Amino acid sequence: MKDVAARAGVGLKTVSRVVNGEPGVTPDTVRRVQESIDALGFRRNDSARVLRKGRTASIGLVLEDLADPFYGPMSRAVEEAARAHGALLIHGSSAEEPDREQELVLALCARRVDGLVIVPASDDHRYLEPEIAAGVATVFVDRPAGRIDADVVLSDSFSGARDGVAHLIAHGHRRIGFIGDRPRIHTATERLRGYRTAMAEAGLRVDDSWVALGSTEPERVRATACAMLDGAGQPPVTALFCGNNRVTVTVVRVLNGRVRPVALVGFDDFELADLLSPGVTVIAQDAAQLGRTASERLFRRLDGASDAPSHFLLPTRLIPRGSGELPPPADAL
Amino acid sequence: MKDVAARAGVGLKTVSRVVNGEPGVTPDTVRRVQESIDALGFRRNDSARVLRKGRTASIGLVLEDLADPFYGPMSRAVEEAARAHGALLIHGSSAEEPDREQELVLALCARRVDGLVIVPASDDHRYLEPEIAAGVATVFVDRPAGRIDADVVLSDSFSGARDGVAHLIAHGHRRIGFIGDRPRIHTATERLRGYRTAMAEAGLRVDDSWVALGSTEPERVRATACAMLDGAGQPPVTALFCGNNRVTVTVVRVLNGRVRPVALVGFDDFELADLLSPGVTVIAQDAAQLGRTASERLFRRLDGASDAPSHFLLPTRLIPRGSGELPPPADAL
Numbered sequence: 001m002k003d004v005a006a007r008a009g010v011g012l013k014t015v016s017r018v019v020n021g022e023p024g025v026t027p028d029t030v031r032r033v034q035e036s037i038d039a040l041g042f043r044r045n046d047s048a049r050v051l052r053k054g055r056t057a058s059i060g061l062v063l064e065d066l067a068d069p070f071y072g073p074m075s076r077a078v079e080e081a082a083r084a085h086g087a088l089l090i091h092g093s094s095a096e097e098p099d100r101e102q103e104l105v106l107a108l109c110a111r112r113v114d115g116l117v118i119v120p121a122s123d124d125h126r127y128l129e130p131e132i133a134a135g136v137a138t139v140f141v142d143r144p145a146g147r148i149d150a151d152v153v154l155s156d157s158f159s160g161a162r163d164g165v166a167h168l169i170a171h172g173h174r175r176i177g178f179i180g181d182r183p184r185i186h187t188a189t190e191r192l193r194g195y196r197t198a199m200a201e202a203g204l205r206v207d208d209s210w211v212a213l214g215s216t217e218p219e220r221v222r223a224t225a226c227a228m229l230d231g232a233g234q235p236p237v238t239a240l241f242c243g244n245n246r247v248t249v250t251v252v253r254v255l256n257g258r259v260r261p262v263a264l265v266g267f268d269d270f271e272l273a274d275l276l277s278p279g280v281t282v283i284a285q286d287a288a289q290l291g292r293t294a295s296e297r298l299f300r301r302l303d304g305a306s307d308a309p310s311h312f313l314l315p316t317r318l319i320p321r322g323s324g325e326l327p328p329p330a331d332a333l
Numbered sequence: 334m335k336d337v338a339a340r341a342g343v344g345l346k347t348v349s350r351v352v353n354g355e356p357g358v359t360p361d362t363v364r365r366v367q368e369s370i371d372a373l374g375f376r377r378n379d380s381a382r383v384l385r386k387g388r389t390a391s392i393g394l395v396l397e398d399l400a401d402p403f404y405g406p407m408s409r410a411v412e413e414a415a416r417a418h419g420a421l422l423i424h425g426s427s428a429e430e431p432d433r434e435q436e437l438v439l440a441l442c443a444r445r446v447d448g449l450v451i452v453p454a455s456d457d458h459r460y461l462e463p464e465i466a467a468g469v470a471t472v473f474v475d476r477p478a479g480r481i482d483a484d485v486v487l488s489d490s491f492s493g494a495r496d497g498v499a500h501l502i503a504h505g506h507r508r509i510g511f512i513g514d515r516p517r518i519h520t521a522t523e524r525l526r527g528y529r530t531a532m533a534e535a536g537l538r539v540d541d542s543w544v545a546l547g548s549t550e551p552e553r554v555r556a557t558a559c560a561m562l563d564g565a566g567q568p569p570v571t572a573l574f575c576g577n578n579r580v581t582v583t584v585v586r587v588l589n590g591r592v593r594p595v596a597l598v599g600f601d602d603f604e605l606a607d608l609l610s611p612g613v614t615v616i617a618q619d620a621a622q623l624g625r626t627a628s629e630r631l632f633r634r635l636d637g638a639s640d641a642p643s644h645f646l647l648p649t650r651l652i653p654r655g656s657g658e659l660p661p662p663a664d665a666l
Contacts, residue, residue: 024360025360026360027357027358027359027360027363030360030363058440066404066405066408066409066412066424067402067405067406067408067409068405069400069402069405069604071399072399072400072401072402073400075399075400075426076399076400079399079426079428083428088425088436088437088440089425089426090423090424090425090440090441090444091399091423091424091425091426092421092422092423092424093408093412093422093424095412095416103421104421107391107421107423108423111423111444111445112444249604249605252605252608253608256608270604271402271582271603271604271605272582272585272604272605272609275585275586275589275609276605276608276609277610
C-alpha cells in the first residue's frame with residue numbers, strides 16, 4: 001500500500017479512500033492510484049473477509065487438459081467443495097504449456113478469484129508471488145509448485161510405479177518396458193524413478209531401448225510400444241508399464257492386435273478397464289481425494305489459516321485384473 | 334445509456350465520461366452512475382473493439398458436467414478456436430442445475446467475458462437478455478436456448494435415435510427398451526421421440542415398462558435395465574437403446590453379468606467401445622464439430638456479425654461393432 005501511495009504521489013489515506021470507494025478524492029487522483037495499483041499488482045487481502053460477508057467467492061481451477069478423464073473426478077471434487085462453501089468454481093486449461101498456464105492464472109487473478117487450485121504445466125511459479133502475497137489462496141495439485149513454497153497435494157507416483165513394476169517382476173518378467181509422459185512433467189519422472197528402483201531392487205538390467213518418455217499422442221505411443229515389443233535388435237520386452245491412462249489406452253489397442261500375450265500394468269485407473277479382455281491391472285490414484293484434499297487446504301487458507309505450506313502425499317493402490325498377472329512366454333525367459 | 338443517465342439523475346455526457354474514465358466528474362457522481370449501471374446491467378458494447386485492440390479477450394464455456402467424457406472433445410475444440418483467436422477460455426459447470434447455470438453465467442459476465450458458449454441446464458434464458466443486449470456474444474450448444482432467440486448448435490438427436498432403433502428392428506428385435514436421461518433435458522426427449530417414431534414406423538407397440546427417463550446414476554440405470562430384462566410380468570425386452578454414454582457404460586456392465594445375449598445400441602461413442610466383447614454399436618455425435626461450429630459462430634459475432642440467430646443441426650453416424658447386430662434369442666420371437 002505504501003508502494004502504491006509512493007508511486008501515485010499521494011498519501012496512504014488517499015489510497016485507502018480510493019480502494020474502499022470513499023468520497024473526497026478527485027477523479028484524476030482516483031485514476032493515478034488505480035494505475036499505480038495496476039502497475040504494482042496491489043490488492044486488498046480480503047479473501048477471507050469476502051467469504052464471511054457472504055459475497056459469492058470464486059475459485060479458479062487450472063488443469064492441463066480438459067479432455068483427460070483423470071481430471072474428471074478431481075474437478076468434480078473441487079467443485080463439490082466449492083459449492084459446500086458457497087463459492088463458484090471457474091476452470092481453465094493450460095494445454096500443458098507453461099506460458100498458457102501463467103497467462104490463464106493471471107487472467108483469473110485479474111478477474112478477482114479468491115483462490116486457485118492449480119495442476120501446473122510450468123516449473124517456475126515465481127510469477128504468482130505477488131498474487132499470493134496479495135491474498136490469493138493457492139494450492140497445487142497432482143504436480144508440485146516450482147521455485148516457490150506453497151501447499152501441494154500429490155499422489156505417490158514413485159511408490160506406485162515401483163509397486164506396479166515389482167508386481168510384473170513377481171510374475172516372472174525380466175524385460176519390462178516403460179512408456180511415460182514428457183520428461184519435464186514431474187509425475188512422469190517420478191514414475192520412471194519408481195520403475196528404475198524396482199528393476200534395481202530385483203537386480204535387473206534396464207536397456208536404454210526399454211525406456212521412453214515423450215508425448216502421449218497415440219502415434220508416438222504406438223510406435224514406441226511396437227519398437228519395444230519387436231525388439232529392434234534387442235530381445236523384446238515381455239511386459240509394459242504405462243506411465244498414465246492416456247498411454248495405457250493406446251497400448252491396450254496395440255496389444256489387442258498382437259498374437260503373443262504381453263503383460264501390462266498402467267498408472268491410473270480408467271473407465272471400463274475391468275471389462276476388457278484381459279482386465280487391465282492398474283495403479284489407481286484416488287483422483288477425487290486429490291481434489292478433496294486440495295480443496296480443504298484451500299478453504300482453510302480462505303478462512304484465514306496462515307500456517308506454513310504443507311505437502312500431502314496420497315497413497316496409490318494396485319488393482320490386479322488379469323493383464324498384469326500374465327506370465328512371460330516360456331521361450332522368452 | 335439513457336436509462337442509466339435518468340436513474341443516476343445526470344446527463345448522457347456525464348455517463349459517457351464515467352464509462353470512459355474521463356476526468357471532470359465528482360466521486361459522488363461516479364458512484365451514482367456506477368450504481369445505476371450495476372442496477373440496469375448496462376455495459377459498453379465493446380467486445381469486437383476489445384478483440385481488435387489486442388487486449389486478451391475471454392470466452393466463458395458453461396458445461397453441465399465436467400466429468401462427462403462427451404464434453405472433452407467439445408471443450409477442446411472450443412479451446413483451440415479461442416487460442417486461434419488469441420482469446421482465453423474460462424469454463425464452469427452447472428452440475429445440471431438451472432439456478433447454478435444462471436449464477437455461473439452471470440458471474441462470468443460480471444467478470445467481463447466477451448462471449449459465452451453454453452450447454453444449458455436451464456430452459457429459460459431470459460435472464461441473459463440484458464447481457465446479450467449489452468454485447469456479450471452467446472451461442473448455445475448441445476441443447477437449445479430457452480425462451481430467447483439465440484444461435485444454437487445441436488446434434489440431430491431425433492434422427493440419430495430413430496436410426497439406432499431402426500437398426501435393432503432390422504436385426505429382428507420387436508421388444509426394445511429405451512433408457513434415457515432426465516425428461517427436462519432436451520436431448521433426452523428428442524432421443525425418446527426418435528425411439529417412438531422408429532417403433533411406430535415399424536408398426537411395433539411400445540409397452541410403458543420399456544421406456545425409462547431419469548437420472549444417469551449407475552444405481553438407477555442398473556435397476557431399470559434389470560427390470561426391463563427380467564420382464565416384471567411382461568415378456569422381457571431383447572434389446573436396449575441407451576440415451577447417452579453415461580447410461581451405456583452402466584448397461585454394458587449389466588449385460589456383462591448375464592448369460593443370454595442382449596442387443597445394445599448406445600447414443601454417443603465412448604473410449605474403448607470397440608475393444609469390448611462384443612464391441613458396442615453406437616450412434617456417434619461429432620462432439621468436436623459441435624464445439625468448432627459453436628466457436629466459429631461465436632467469433633463471427635465477436636467480429637461484429639449481427640445477422641439473425643441461426644440454428645445448426647449436425648448429423649449423427651451409426652457405427653456397427655457387434656452389440657447392435659446381435660439377433661434376438663430364437664425362443665423370444
